[in-house]
Amino acid sequence: MRTSLIAILLLALVSLLVLTPRSLRELVTGKERVLFTVWGMPFEDRLFEDVYARGFEQLEPGIRVDYRRYSEVQPKYTAWHARGVGAEVMRIGITDYHRMVERGMLLPLDDYINDSESGLSQEILDAIPQQLRDALEVDGTLYALPQDMAQYGLFFNRALFDAYNAEHPNDPIPYPDDSWDWEMLREAARKLTVRETDTDGSERILTYGLDLEIWQWPYMNFFAQAGGKLWTDDGLTTLINSQAGIEAVEFFRTLTFEDRSFIPSFGEQKGAGPNARFATGRTAMLYAGSWMVPYFQLNAQGLDFAVAPVPRGKVAAVCSGSCVWGISTYAPNKASAWKMIRWLVDPDQAIEYWDTLRVAPPANSDVIASDSFRETRGIPDPNKPGEYQVAPMGEDLYDEYAQWLSFGTTPQAAGDTAPAFLPASLYQRELEQEINAMLNQILRDANEPSAQNALDRVADAVHGFIDRDRSAKGLPPVDRARVHK
Secondary structure (H helix, E strand, C coil), X not given: CHHXXXXXXXXXXXXXXXXXXXXXXXXXXXXXXXXXXXXXXXHHHHHHHHHHHHHHHHHCCCEEEEEEEECCCHHHHHHHHHCCCCCCEEEEEHHHHHHHHHCCCECCCHHHHCCCCCCCCHHHHHHCCHHHHHHHEECCEECEEXXXXXXXEEEEEXXXXXXXXXXXXXXXXXCCCCCCEHHHHHHHHHHHCEEEECCCCCEEXXXXXXXXXXXXXXXXXXXXXXXXXXXXXXXXXXXCCCHHHHHHHHXXXXXXXXXXXXXXXXXXXXXXXXXXXXXXXXXXXXXXXXXXXXXXXXXXXXXXXXXXXXCECCXXXXXXXXXXXXXXXXXXXXXXXXXXXXXXXXXXXXXXXXXXCCCCCECCHHHHCCHHHXXXXXXXXXXXXXXXEECCECHHHXXXXXXXXXXXXXXXXXXXXXXXXXXXXXXXXXXXXXXXXXXXXXXXXXCCCCHHHHXXXXXXXXXXXXXXXXXXXXXXXXXXXXXXX
């Protein structure tokens, strides 16, 4: 009897040892575990952990949400997938989304979305901006649902506009709005730029009429406004070296070398770059993303600024991005993962995202049009009474800080596509890396060869990567002879 009891105990011990840590925890707690992974800053835990993770646990008492935040999470997703493991609820940048789908890392969601009992309501599906839903569909299938849709905007210092207008009453410059185009931007930037000549004859800018960080978003914004399309429909050929690409490069170079409204910053200036100059009142207009609004509120107190839609070129276009929620194909508890994602895209959770972080409007047009979108509470600093980690927005500041965001998701006329577009494709990250390299070269030297040559080098590099990738998969190179730019 004693021998049999020992054998049973040993068998039980061996069974526990072979269980995964996840299974062991579920066995001990009696709760199903949902691994919830995000990236971000520590203060963002106030939303993702306190509101989302703990809130979902209260809704589903049989589930324990294991919340993990990383400074960079994408490499972990890739490494986990290679090991055959994955998280239930994954926060993903849309730039990486299509590659993850192609590698089989994400679970198709259509069966869950269309389930008659636990699916997503048609109301919520219809509230997703159409251009965002189109960007997420791969062969007609959704592998994630969107959380937000960040937008690029034109920030402007109203005090500098007011000062100029006071000095030039017969030649006033109106505040930027959705009627502005490239020429209006150029003219205002030239007028608002203030230079000083040193004793040695050199010139320096005291007030920048226009400023921006040099990275892929401003270029892709100008490219789309010139009427460009980044990719062919199959996503295997970039059209970056089309006529629209040339116009975007030349507009960039005109602002830099002809108008001299700003000096390009390539990352070396760190704390003295475009954002710092705008925050200290040295810049009249700044191209920047929606996430910078609460940043300037908090770090540039006293700065009288507002935001307008980006000025249009041939067409109205607004470069945008998105964070999306997906489920790993290796997630053990997929049904519970779907429950949480379905809950995360409900309007109540969408407005919590805006109300707390305010880095981007939620991916729900009904929420954007609601009264709840007009003010936010932010995140109070727990260590500094009366101060904030994310600044609140009173309804009195809605027109200055948030009203502009509706432009990107609103069609300009019946039958039109809304101006916001999402640069997303299987090889988008490789294209953006080459765009950055091109801008760093062509904006440093006014004598750089033609825009066409620079863009051809970008296209050749991207196409070379695509064909090498296809070769590694046993696929033939792409026949691009018939592609018309």
